[in-house]
Each structure stands twice: as structure tokens, then as C-alpha cells.
Amino acid sequence: MSIFDVVPVTAEDHRRRARRRVPRFLFDYLDGAANDELTLRANVSDVRALRLKQRVMRDVSSVSTDCEMLGFKARMPLVLAPVGMAGIYARRGEVQGARAAGNQQVPFTLSTVGICPLEEVQAATHAPFWFQLYMLRDREFILRLLQRAKAAGCTTLAFTVDLPLPGMRLRDYRNGMLGGGLPGKLSKLAQLAISPAWAWDVGIKGKPHTFGNIAEKIPNPEDLDLYKTFIDSQFDPSCTWDDIRWLREQWEGKLLVKGVMEADDARAAVDAGCDAVLVSNHGARQLDSVASSIAKLPGVVDAVGEQVEVYVDGGIRSGIDTVKALCLGARGVFLGRPWIYALASRGQAGVEQLLELFQKEMATAMALMGVNCLEELGPDLLD
Numbered sequence: 001m002s003i004f005d006v007v008p009v010t011a012e013d014h015r016r017r018a019r020r021r022v023p024r025f026l027f028d029y030l031d032g033a034a035n036d037e038l039t040l041r042a043n044v045s046d047v048r049a050l051r052l053k054q055r056v057m058r059d060v061s062s063v064s065t066d067c068e069m070l071g072f073k074a075r076m077p078l079v080l081a082p083v084g085m086a087g088i089y090a091r092r093g094e095v096q097g098a099r100a101a102g103n104q105q106v107p108f109t110l111s112t113v114g115i116c117p118l119e120e121v122q123a124a125t126h127a128p129f130w131f132q133l134y135m136l137r138d139r140e141f142i143l144r145l146l147q148r149a150k151a152a153g154c155t156t157l158a159f160t161v162d163l164p165l166p167g168m169r170l171r172d173y174r175n176g177m178l179g180g181g182l183p184g185k186l187s188k189l190a191q192l193a194i195s196p197a198w199a200w201d202v203g204i205k206g207k208p209h210t211f212g213n214i215a216e217k218i219p220n221p222e223d224l225d226l227y228k229t230f231i232d233s234q235f236d237p238s239c240t241w242d243d244i245r246w247l248r249e250q251w252e253g254k255l256l257v258k259g260v261m262e263a264d265d266a267r268a269a270v271d272a273g274c275d276a277v278l279v280s281n282h283g284a285r286q287l288d289s290v291a292s293s294i295a296k297l298p299g300v301v302d303a304v305g306e307q308v309e310v311y312v313d314g315g316i317r318s319g320i321d322t323v324k325a326l327c328l329g330a331r332g333v334f335l336g337r338p339w340i341y342a343l344a345s346r347g348q349a350g351v352e353q354l355l356e357l358f359q360k361e362m363a364t365a366m367a368l369m370g371v372n373c374l375e376e377l378g379p380d381l382l383d
């Protein structure tokens with residue numbers, strides 16, 4: 001970090017620093033969303049529009065953010081969300097993220113399409129973590145992944161249901177990350193050339209850049225076009241709730257269904273045997289012009305909140321945002337882009353610093369709202 005840099009503190013501080021450090025096509029892959037990115041903006045603005053109540057002259061001498069999420073005893077109601085290719089934003093990025101989560105006592109979720117495989121994360125942390133999975137056409141491969149996840153000590157499976165096919169993420173085409181032929185390749189080379197710190201620390205010292213969990217399925221896992229071809233061929237648009245019932249029979253641990261936005265889908269997930277649902281529009285990366293996740297949270301909580309744990313992601317940028325989500329009935333939040341911004345900005349130390357900030361913001365907000373424990377948060381504390 002240059003002496004002329006502002007010390008990064010917030011998620012937005014880390015975002016600005018990450019934008020300077022990583023090649024543009026990688027930053028855009030993380031920062032962008034589907035089509036015109038209307039839902040991406042709504043995710044953030046709808047959370048910001050919520051107003052908390054400040055209450056005074058109450059004993060708040062024992063404020064605690066401690067909680068339990070799907071059997072995981074955590075320091076705060078926050079989970080590091082699965083992010084594809086996290087390992088190319090910092091050297092062996094999934095390992096750094098998992099270590100940061102462990103030190104801050106929150107769950108870490110490894111993506112199916114992470115750079116570091118299950119076994120590497122387990123060997124580096126020696127602690128339980130969660131695993132995210134897609135429904136692929138190759139069911140035998142799914143079974144092998146489930147076996148590997150169990151062997152690695154994963155306690156919770158986060159199953160993504162909102163990706164029968166990838167959304168139209170136009171930034172990835174504009175910057176040459178996907179397609180574009182020779183001009184696209186030249187554009188990527190130019191972007192790499194102006195990111196020397198990343199090129200040395202991650203591009204060279206961070207190898208191998210393979211999709212560790214699915215490397216056996218891709219002839220050259222470092223070729224993003226081959227990766228996209230594999231993903232396009234394996235995502236299963238015929239998947240139904242019957243497939244979730246099949247998955248429930250295969251997985252003995254906790255099962256969280258990720259990508260639910262409507263109350264009837266949440267009820268179907270419960271009927272299929274899930275232990276939790278995650279209200280999510282995939283970070284606005286799938287269908288543009290859908291509602292924000294926070295806007296859909298109350299309806300899902302009303303529908304299934306007494307039966308299963310309900311979580312939310314999308315637009316959470318601070319501990320105060322987390323408190324707002326809990327007031328609307330969420331058991332906790334999944335944090336996606338912000339932890340990767342911090343990872344790209346300052347590695348494991350950046351992620352730990354950001355998580356520390358979130359916890360302090362939560363505790364401070366709770367004290368100023370007149371509550372001591374998370375159970376006291378509710379819609380009555382929103383204006």
C-alpha cells in the first residue's frame with residue numbers, strides 16, 4: 001500500500017483499492033451484474049433506504065452479537081458467501097478467506113467453482129466450513145463432490161437453485177473476459193500489463209489457476225472459455241424440486257437452498273427437506289429487473305420463518321445493513337462482494353479487518369437502538 005493511499009476501512013474503501021490492483025476484466029466479473037444492472041443498484045439502495053430507531057436511557061451494558069447458524073456457533077450473524085474464482089483475487093484466495101473467517105468465528109462457504117479445491121481449504125484451516133453446489137447434469141460427479149465435501153469436514157451444503165443457465169453479464173463481454181476473439185485476448189493482455197502487483201503475486205506465485213473442484217472435467221482448467229463451455233453444458237434447466245429431494249437423500253448434513261425469492265418457492269424448499277433458505281437474486285447476476293433481496297425477505301420470513309432458518313444476501317455493505325436485515329427477520333446475512341473487495345485489497349488481513357468492522361458496527365448500532373441481543377431485533381425497530 002502506498003503512503004499516499006487512504007487506509008482502507010469500509011467495503012467501499014476496499015472496492016476502490018481492488019479496482020486499482022486487479023485487471024479490469026477480473027474486477028468487472030466481481031463488480032458487475034446482469035444486463036443494465038438495475039437490480040444490482042436496487043439491492044444496495046433498498047437496504048440503505050431502511051431506517052432504524054434510536055432509543056435512549058436503556059441498560060445496554062451487555063450487548064452481544066453471538067449467535068448460532070445451522071449449528072455453527074458464530075461471533076456474529078454473518079457468513080462469507082461462496083464466490084466463484086475467489087482464488088484469483090489474491091494468492092490462493094479461498095484459503096485466505098477461510099482463515100480470516102475462522103479467526104473471526106464466522107462460517108466460510110467454498111464455491112463449486114473456486115480456485116482452491118475442498119482438500120486444500122481443509123488442509124489449510126483444519127476447521128469445518130460450508131460448501132456451495134450447483135445441480136449439474138452429471139449426477140455421478142455430484143455424488144463425488146458430496147463425498148469430497150463430507151471428507152473435508154463440510155457441515156452445511158448451500159445448494160444454488162437460481163442458475164438453470166447463466167445470466168447475461170454484459171461487462172464480461174465488453175472487457176474481453178468472454179468471447180471477443182483476438183481483440184478480446186489482446187484487451188486482456190493489456191489489462192494484465194497494467195496490473196504488475198497482481199500479475200506477480202497472484203498470476204505467477206498463485207498458481208495453479210485451475211477450478212480445483214471441477215478440474216477433472218475441464219481439459220485445460222485455466223482456459224476461461226473452456227470453463228464457460230463446461231458450465232453451459234452442465235447447468236441443468238430441467239432441474240425441479242424432485243432433484244432437491246434426491247439431494248436431500250444423499251446429503252446427511254445441513255441443507256440450505258440458495259436463490260429463493262418468492263414465498264411459494266420457499267415453501268417448496270421446505271417441503272423438499274431443506275434446513276434453511278437464502279433469499280437471494282444471485283447478487284443481481286442472473287435476471288435483471290427483479291426485486292431486491294431485502295424487499296423479498298419479509299414475505300419469505302412470513303411464509304417459512306417458523307419452520308426453517310432464513311438468510312439473505314445482496315446489498316449488504318456494513319454492520320448496520322446487517323442489523324436492518326435482522327430486524328426484517330433474517331437469521332443472518334451472506335456477504336459476497338465486500339469480502340472479495342477486501343481480499344483483493346489486502347488479502348486475509350483485509351478480510352479480517354472488514355469482519356471486525358462489521359461486528360463493531362453491529363454492536364454499536366444495537367446499543368444505540370437499546371437492545372443487548374440479536375433476539376431483541378425486530379420490525380418494531382425500523383421506522
